[in-house]
Amino acid sequence: MTINSREITLEVGDKEFSFALSPQDVTKYFNAMTATNKVAPSFNLLSTTVNQEQRAGLREQLQVNPVLTMQMAGALLEEFAPDVEVLVKKPSTTPSA
Structure with missing residues (x-):
């Protein structure tokens, strides 16, 4: 596990499956995603970051249904994401003088 x-x-x-997730893992995942390739990057993210002793059991679970793979990757990324509120400021509709 890195710092x-x-x-x-x-x-x-x-x-239960334990993962050690780093910013580099997440970047690699997002860079691998394409319009036609989503399940494989999710599978790879989960497989490469899971505790090694749990890898075989995880892969058994992931072969059940590709939606499970996507759900697990989504849950992992959601938990990894920082707790920051992001707001979009709307442009003013009043003309500037």
């Missing part, structure tokens, strides 16, 4: 990594545990059914 910027976060340890995140996901519970899937009756199993």
Whole structure:
């Protein structure tokens, strides 16, 4: 685990999986995503960041349904994301003088 990594545990059914996720892992994931390739980057993100002793069990779970792969990757990324409020400022409709 690197200095910027976060340890995140996901519970899937009756199993728990621990992940060590870093900004580099997330960047690699986003860079691999394309309009026609989403499940493979998610599978790779989960497989490469899970605790090594849990990798075989995780891969069994991921083969059940590709939607599960996407849900797990989404949950992992949501937990990794910083808790920052982002607001979009709307342009003023009043003319400037």
